[in-house]
Amino acid sequence: MTDTITVGAYAPDFTLCDQYGQDTTLTGLRGRPVLVVFYPLAFSGVCSGELADLSARHAEFAALGAAVLAVSVDSVFALRTWSDRESFPFALLSDFWPHGAVADAYGVFDPTRGTARRGTFLVDDDGIVRWTVTTPVSEPRDVDDYLRELRSLTGNG
Known part of the structure; x- marks a missing residue:
């Protein structure tokens, strides 16, 4: 397992398929902040709550010019079903194969469970990690924290 990416490091680039089978490349989003x-895992209790919170507050991220990318080891098909059911307004990216490779590059892959940990990375418009948080699998993250850090980064705080 790779060490967790730290603040000040360049975010590892990746290309993953979203819930619609379209490629999303991190460097393709340069020029704007990316969360x-x-x-x-999709459909699990804590994850459902976290992504519902992100969805409910997505307009705030958009108003700050940020892209939101949610990444799991689920297949594109599972992510499409979940997204259709929940109407998520952001990309759900599949780190299915090679299994968890992107999560591992960021240092948040749990090889025992075969899933990503709850890791969040705020990447600036030049591709540098400006804030990160990792929480235990049973603890949801707080969208207010994301928005506070994003506002600080964009000078809208």
Whole structure:
């Protein structure tokens, strides 16, 4: 397992398929901040709550010019079903194969469980990690924390 990416490091680039089978490349989003949110599994209790909170507050992220990318080891098909059911307004990215490779590059892959840990990375418009948080699998993260850090980064705090 790779060490967790730290503040000040360049965010590892990746290309993953979203819930619609479209490729999303991190470097393709340069010029705007990106919130990369790793979560263990679609349809699970804590993950459902976290992504529902992100969805409910998505307009605030958009108003700050940020892209939100939610990443799990689920297949594109599972992510599409979940997204259709929940109407998520952001990309759900599949780190299915090679299994968990992107989560591992960020240092948040749990090889025992075969899933990502709850790791979040705020990447600036030049691709540098400006804030990160990792929480235990049983603890949801707080969207207010994301928005506070994003506002600080964009000078809208």
